[in-house]
Amino acid sequence: MFLFEEIKMKLQAQCPDLIKGVETIEVTVVPPRDNYVYALKGTIAIGDQEASVYIAFKKDFPIRKPDIFLEDRDVFGFIPHIEPDGFICYVHEEGLLLDQDNPFGIVKDSLARAIRTLEMGVSEDNYDDLYNEFEVYWARQKTKIVVDCILSLGERVKEIYVLYDPKLHRPVFIFDALDEKSIFYAKNLFHYDILDESIEKQKGIYIPLREGTRLLPPSYSSPWGFGQIKDIIFSNITSSNKRELQRILKQKRIYRNTKEYILLSVPQPNGYHALVGIELSEFKARKGLKNNKSFRHPLIKVQSDFKLTPLVLKRHHPSYLLQRTIGYDEIHNKHIAVIGLGAVGSRITMELARAGVSKFTLIDDDVLDIDNVFRHELGSERLYFFDQKQHQLQKVPKVYGMYQELKEKYPLIDVEPKVKNILDLIREDIHQFEQFDLIIVAIGNPTVERYFNRVVRTLTDPPPVIFTWLEPLGIGGHALLTLNNGNNGCYECLYTNPFDPDCALYNKASFAAPNQFFGKMISGCQTAFTPYGSMDALQTAILATRLALSVLTGKEKDNPLCSWKGDSTDFLEHGFKLSKRYELTTEQLNNTRYHYKAQQCPICGQDGGS
Incomplete structure (x- = not known):
């Protein structure tokens, strides 16, 4: 108790302008808001009016701030930030940093803040807080x-x-x-x-x-x-x-x-x-x-x-809950199509749902497999369902797994799952893609992505499209926006060589040098996959989601190529080579995010693009 006695003596000697008549009281006198171990009582003045206050200390003081109470809750009338038990809400706990090495300073500052809260209430300077709360x-x-x-x-x-x-x-x-x-x-x-x-x-x-x-x-x-x-x-x-x-x-x-x-x-x-x-x-x-x-x-x-x-x-209701996050109420009614529900696409979908998007169409013809679960939004509980007709376990299509996950977490979201190949949907009716406010393509197949980039531009009113993909072994990931506000710049620009249109195709956004094969096989050709970790997929999903939100809220006016760059140690240890673009700093990658555009692009360029 020596610490508290020392604080009492310092308040008596050094703070007569803040509080007078400081004395020790029984903790049972204080309203039982917490398990207090020590309490003081004194008199403060707000203008010409005096009031008695309690200063109550928890056992974890000075890691936790002291609580301060008015002995008479109504002494200053009904003013903001006074609780029914007289507790003065003088500072929010969240994000509060206390100097544990200066316990008396904590008490003095807390008392000054409490008095300032009362002064603002009496003068009605914070009266709007009564309305807002x-x-x-x-x-x-x-x-x-x-x-x-x-x-x-x-x-x-x-x-x-x-x-x-x-x-x-x-x-x-x-x-x-x-x-x-x-x-x-x-x-x-x-x-x-x-x-x-x-x-x-x-x-x-x-x-x-x-x-x-x-x-x-x-x-x-x-x-x-x-x-x-x-x-x-x-x-x-x-x-x-x-x-x-x-x-x-x-x-x-x-x-x-x-x-x-x-x-x-x-x-x-x-x-x-x-x-x-x-x-x-x-x-x-x-x-x-x-x-x-x-x-x-x-x-x-x-x-x-x-x-x-x-x-x-x-x-x-989502419109209320989003106020408690950095949610975007203006995107609540947007309709997003996500093509490809793998490690990247599944996470983008969940993050957009958390940001406030309430309507999704999910497109993927693949099933969730045990090989995917360590880098996918869905876990092993979504792997199988019991088919009553065939009386056996069946693998769950990724879009159905995501549908269940979304509806369980956010029941008010509208989700349309489509177990379809994107090429089949294009053949059925390319115009169905006009209904969306944004399309996100995360299929990891550059041939199909180039084709989709081409055909989506034949629509009368195409929505913006984001192509997003991963690099191998954690060296980075990318998200490219196209068809935003009628500006040029598209996925084909990455494969356009202005000096030699007949050269071998190579994605110039890549951090890996051309003509390398990164596939890894554990037990034969059918198990081939590109090696990357869950955090790599998550980082790319965050990059693409931020870009999507910038488009949906109207903050992004052009078509950037956004990239994140990871550590190359594992990549180089496997004997692979990096591209010149990998040498750019993060700041340089950001500053050159519009420089990928090719004037000679046959799809969007000024020399022949639509």
Whole structure:
């Protein structure tokens, strides 16, 4: 305890401008937010008003910061960043760096930050935080129900569905409609069968408040009553929404065992929307009501007494979840085709899904094999399925394996798997490729890639295409963009020799010198493969995914050749030779990313390209 006594004496001697009357108190006096081992009490001043605070230390101090509390939570009124137990949220733990060698400095700085937080609250300098953190304060109410929700927000009043579990005696899931996506999501994540008659499905109302509404959350000591909620709704919705709301309400009758749900979308100054709700239950007719078996909805006329319980909503919708990542909301509705679901293509698909893309067409005629699993997005659990008709195990096509993986992790994504060879699809109908916003080709077959590069340009409105491939033995990988914004530069440019059009074909992006064979065979010709590691595939997938996101968000205006360069030790030890391009630094590779373009290219060049 010597450390804490020393801190107390230093606060008394050196910090009278921050805190006065510092004394040791029992840790049991402090709200039990953590297992504290020591606590101090003192008096601070915000303007002319004084307040008592606790400084509580955890056993891991000074690795962890001290917690600071107001003894009287309401001494400065309802201001931001004060919790119901008086805890002052003066700094975020995430990314916090503490100088463990200066414990007193940590306490002094923490106290100064807490005081500054209070000063900003009293002066209303951070008052927008109350609006922007509406959901946080709503969740601090004493009595509440936490419910999972996959509701898509919008500008119109609408009816919604609430899944109620009679065994748990509470709502468990709120969703837009009884559609295939909601059924799949509920079954996959919550193991509820929406169509099961034993699971109650009730209707609620979603009400978006008008843009520009400035609504403070209820304070800890003054929760909202229903009359206040009703006034908030009808004072802050558009006239068209008011008409639609009244239409829905007139059709509703409330019974004693009814549970009614109202969800509010609350605009915030930061441009986002809070989503909160209430449950109305235990309806009882008011005295004097002739028909005491059913009532009007209380938003129209209050004919009954009832219990009001706040709903805290755990939001699952992608547009909300992407706000917690560097997700790209503007690409949510983009449709991407991935051709080739090997080590690179499978990872690109998963990363684009995580970034926010919600619609994929996956094209590959190959099956997942045990030889692939150590460098593929899919693992051994996706290798086989049991064929009931033939009563035997069958290998799983890669596109079906990826379909299952995507749907299990992100049930709201639309995925169309096609077990087809790309050449067959071209023969069937080349124009089907016009439906996509971006095509990614990761098949590792330069002959087929050159052909696809040629035929896709015959389309009336071809989408951008990214070709991506790996080099052997970890020396690098590449991603080439073409057909972006009508600019020249294409896959054929890499094989165009401006000085000798009849020379042997060679990819001039390559880090390996020409005329070398890199295939490796473990047990015969049928097992030949190009040696590369999982990290090489991952690095190339990251490169291609970043390029894809730049295209989809409109940041990339031209057609670059992007490359990453790895270590050449293993490559050289196998007796292989490097190309001149490998000698370029990473900075030089980036600075010359548009220099690959060939004016004489027969596909896109100015001297004869389309």
